[in-house]
Amino acid sequence: MRYLIILGLIYFAYRTLKSWMLPGGPSKTKVSREPAGEIDDVMVKDPYCEVYFPKRNGVHLTIDGKDLYFCGTECRDKFIAARSKRDV
Numbered sequence: 897m898r899y900l901i902i903l904g905l906i907y908f909a910y911r912t913l914k915s916w917m918l919p920g921g922p923s924k925t926k927v928s929r930e931p932a933g934e935i936d937d938v939m940v941k942d943p944y945c946e947v948y949f950p951k952r953n954g955v956h957l958t959i960d961g962k963d964l965y966f967c968g969t970e971c972r973d974k975f976i977a978a979r980s981k982r983d984v
């Protein structure tokens with residue numbers, strides 16, 4: 897019986913505390929940080945330096961009908977250079 901009273905008191909104190917904290921507390925902790933299911937932000941691998949990065953940040957290149965994404969123009973240019981060197 898005593899436990900129930902203590903539990904009730906704790907619950908009441910918790911509710912009171914919560915109602916105090918809600919209006920004045922800083923409520924900007926987790927508003928815009930969640931990824932909200934953006935499908936285009938997929939990770940792809942740079943075929944040159946083999947680094948994974950978000951596809952939207954990548955440099956796009958189409959070779960032989962294949963879509964390739966590089967972490968930067970430098971890698972893209974090196975990849976093209978290495979490729980053309982190999983082909984010759």
Ligand SMILES: [Zn+2]
Pocket residue numbers: 942944945946947966967968971
């Ligand atoms: Zn790279």
